[in-house]
Amino acid sequence: MSQDPYHDAALYLAGEADQATADRLNQALQDDAGFRTAFISLARMHGHLGEIGQRAAKGVVDSARMLAVFEPGVLAPTTRRIRRQPVRSWGGWLAAAAALLAIGLGILTLSAISLRTRPMVPxxxxxxxxxxxxxxxxxxxxxxxxxxxxxxxxxxxxxxxxxxxxxxxxxxxxxxxxxxxxxxxxxxxxxxxxxxxxxxxxxxxxxxxxxxxxxxxxxxxxxxxxxxxxxxxxxxxxxxxxxxxxxxxxxxxxxxxxxxxxxxxxxxxxxxxxx
Known part of the structure; x- marks a missing residue:
């Protein structure tokens, strides 16, 4: 049985974690603030937050509690009022969208390289x-x-x-x-x-x-x-x-x-x- 929370996190994000692994991961996330931050960053980088939300909705693992414990508001609805912003030109919106897309593609590329070149411990x-x-x-x-x-x-x-x-x-x-x-x-x-x-x-x-x-x-x-x-x-x-x-x-x-x-x-x- 693995005692390494990072190993459990890798299994979870790869979709290979059983219930025991998910339970250990939940406990580690509650006990270790540094690990909580690292897990959130890893999940965001690999684009798994949506998948985690779907699993929580289906009740497969206790992911909703897991996320809510260490980052309130990730899955919970917000009650803040939305301030209206001045209408911008289409050119400004398109430029901002292009910049965000470039950043996203860069993150996904680095994420893919990381997954491809990091072998799991035997x-x-x-x-x-x-x-x-x-x-x-x-x-x-x-x-x-x-x-x-x-x-x-x-x-x-x-x-x-x-x-x-x-x-x-x-x-x-x-x-x-x-x-x-x-x-x-x-x-x-x-x-x-x-x-x-x-x-x-x-x-x-x-x-x-x-x-x-x-x-x-x-x-x-x-x-x-x-x-x-x-x-x-x-x-x-x-x-x-x-x-x-x-x-x-x-x-x-x-x-x-x-x-x-x-x-x-x-x-x-x-x-x-x-x-």
Missing amino acids: TIIDDQGYSVLGADGHERPASAGLRLRVGDQVQTSAMHDPVRVQLHGGRFTLTPGSLVEIGASEPLKRNIRLLSGSVEADLTASETPLYIIAGDAAVRVWDAATTVRLEPGVARIVVTRGAVAVSQPGTPERLISDGIILDAPMGSSQKGESL
Whole structure:
């Protein structure tokens, strides 16, 4: 279960929040004035205030109370008298409208870039069958909703089912008996390092690519599904949807399409074969 209100806010604004997430978000908004201000700014930037109002009207979540608590008047009707303003020329109104439109388009563009380049923190989906060793050397409790940090190592049990890790726009799955390490996450690049076993990744085109590091091979996954498995002396890459790019030191990046198996030898040339 996530304890980060910003993570809950991202899920809510993306339309992926359940009732428990909405309840936590409501509580955080009441307790933290700084977070309330940040949430309102984020909601306005992404154009979700109208959606929040519709959800509140339908009674899906307690959004009306959530907004009214920290910004009175957002949804409540105003009783202030409207002062009549002098009639302006059509030219003045058109110029003002054009300026507002330009500002709005700029905000929407920045908003889209922000959403497209900010990957969600990898989060465990499953409840059992794995352990997490933190970068500080301490083992962390394994449970669904656990958010993984850079340097964390996830070890899956050979006696349990695969373990799934959710990403923004997709997921990767550790097969039984596998070990991965969470690498650095940057605006346009994130990676995991496969230390043993195999990992399956499935991502959409709308998301930042995921790099799977296996030995000295780097597999770039974007709008594709693939399995990367460590075998003696090689990293075997099997593409099941779309195409992935594979690169190694001193070797040009190579595009591998659906239906191709590529064995990437450690430190030598690559070779592939058709399924």
